[in-house]
Amino acid sequence: MTAKESSHAIIWSLPATMLALSVALAGTAVLAESEPTSAVSSSDALLQVPDADYRRDWAFLGSFSVLADDPEAGAKEFHVVYTKREDLDAYRKTGKFPDGAVLVKDVFATKTEAFTTGTASYADTLVGRFVMVKDAANKFAGSSPLWGDGWGWAFYEGTETRKTVTTDYRQDCLSCHEPARDQDFTYVQGYPILKN
Amino acid sequence: MTAKESSHAIIWSLPATMLALSVALAGTAVLAESEPTSAVSSSDALLQVPDADYRRDWAFLGSFSVLADDPEAGAKEFHVVYTKREDLDAYRKTGKFPDGAVLVKDVFATKTEAFTTGTASYADTLVGRFVMVKDAANKFAGSSPLWGDGWGWAFYEGTETRKTVTTDYRQDCLSCHEPARDQDFTYVQGYPILKN
Numbered sequence: 001m002t003a004k005e006s007s008h009a010i011i012w013s014l015p016a017t018m019l020a021l022s023v024a025l026a027g028t029a030v031l032a033e034s035e036p037t038s039a040v041s042s043s044d045a046l047l048q049v050p051d052a053d054y055r056r057d058w059a060f061l062g063s064f065s066v067l068a069d070d071p072e073a074g075a076k077e078f079h080v081v082y083t084k085r086e087d088l089d090a091y092r093k094t095g096k097f098p099d100g101a102v103l104v105k106d107v108f109a110t111k112t113e114a115f116t117t118g119t120a121s122y123a124d125t126l127v128g129r130f131v132m133v134k135d136a137a138n139k140f141a142g143s144s145p146l147w148g149d150g151w152g153w154a155f156y157e158g159t160e161t162r163k164t165v166t167t168d169y170r171q172d173c174l175s176c177h178e179p180a181r182d183q184d185f186t187y188v189q190g191y192p193i194l195k196n
Numbered sequence: 197m198t199a200k201e202s203s204h205a206i207i208w209s210l211p212a213t214m215l216a217l218s219v220a221l222a223g224t225a226v227l228a229e230s231e232p233t234s235a236v237s238s239s240d241a242l243l244q245v246p247d248a249d250y251r252r253d254w255a256f257l258g259s260f261s262v263l264a265d266d267p268e269a270g271a272k273e274f275h276v277v278y279t280k281r282e283d284l285d286a287y288r289k290t291g292k293f294p295d296g297a298v299l300v301k302d303v304f305a306t307k308t309e310a311f312t313t314g315t316a317s318y319a320d321t322l323v324g325r326f327v328m329v330k331d332a333a334n335k336f337a338g339s340s341p342l343w344g345d346g347w348g349w350a351f352y353e354g355t356e357t358r359k360t361v362t363t364d365y366r367q368d369c370l371s372c373h374e375p376a377r378d379q380d381f382t383y384v385q386g387y388p389i390l391k392n
Binding site: 175 | 251252253255256258259260261262263267268270271274275276278281284285304307308311312313314315316317318319320322371372374375383385386388389
């Protein structure tokens with residue numbers, strides 16, 4: 001399994017400045033029935049990597065360390081997941097991510113060192129980012145192959161923020177997220193902050 | 197090495213409501229020369245786990261996954277480090293943590309699962325927390341055995357927030373932080389956000 005394949009695993013976002021457009025975009029989705037091209041670009045634009053400094057301004061949900069093929073080498077990847085603080089608050093109250101919630105997952109290649117505390121790994125170079133946007137009523141489902149099952153789904157390689165390599169979430173994303181279907185496709189067991 | 201021993205490694209904080217008192221406490225430190233008992237409790241109080249919901253409201257700096265004694269078991273611990281956003285901003289500008297900056301490090305025991313993405317570990321139960329408070333001018337050095345080398349240092353077991361088990365930072369903390377002396381004792385290589 002390559003690093004890129006192994007990174008197709010968990011999570012998603014949209015530019016902060018575009019979040020306010022979600023109501024307008026709901027209207028665009030209706031237009032989609034007669035103007036599919038325009039609707040596709042509008043809904044997929046919601047899945048771009050946010051312009052916001054999400055690592056500073058959003059809440060960190062949790063991280064996963066993925067064991068190297070040679071386990072003694074420590075972790076080969078770190079997956080680091082963020083969401084907006086208001087969406088964290090909503091989850092803490094209701095037990096689910098609200099409509100429009102954005103999850104961004106940084107996928108980092110790691111470095112591993114022999115520290116005084118033992119062999120430990122940490123995030124180093126950005127491999128890419130996953131963006132998921134909650135679509136509670138499936139209003140964008142069918143607007144493009146990136147929307148369905150209550151979410152929009154997209155992966156961006158490296159530092160790319162606009163052009164996703166995801167062509168169909170069913171093939172590119174569900175293969176890894178299907179096991180978490182009964183958790184709304186999210187690996188929430190890795191996010192202790194949700195229980196606070 | 198036990199889990200507890202191995203967790204004596206990296207990082208630190210103080211209640212948000214007390215941060216505003218730092219100027220006043222500088223005055224208290226002067227008093228320390230004649231009233232050491234009162235001064236010790238004042239400076240050490242700065243090292244308590246913050247009342248703030250730092251996991252929600254502060255910035256996540258980075259995390260370390262510590263490899264299990266049996267490497268195939270994945271990570272045995274996650275160390276997760278937070279600081280205030282204004283202190284992150286200051287670091288990005290100056291390359292160092294400003295006076296009064298607070299670092300809190302959650303130490304979690306992990307769970308490890310065979311995910312579709314591979315064997316991966318994530319934070320589970322809180323083992324304890326490290327708090328470090330920057331004392332750029334060493335104004336609290338000597339006020340108690342928890343202050344020196346430009347920082348205040350304390351560890352709290354489990355969910356304890358007030359009563360530290362640290363009795364002397366030189367013995368309890370420096371053994372793990374000495375290798376990072378030329379980085380002001382912090383393992384900043386694990387915090388990619390500082391480079392943004």
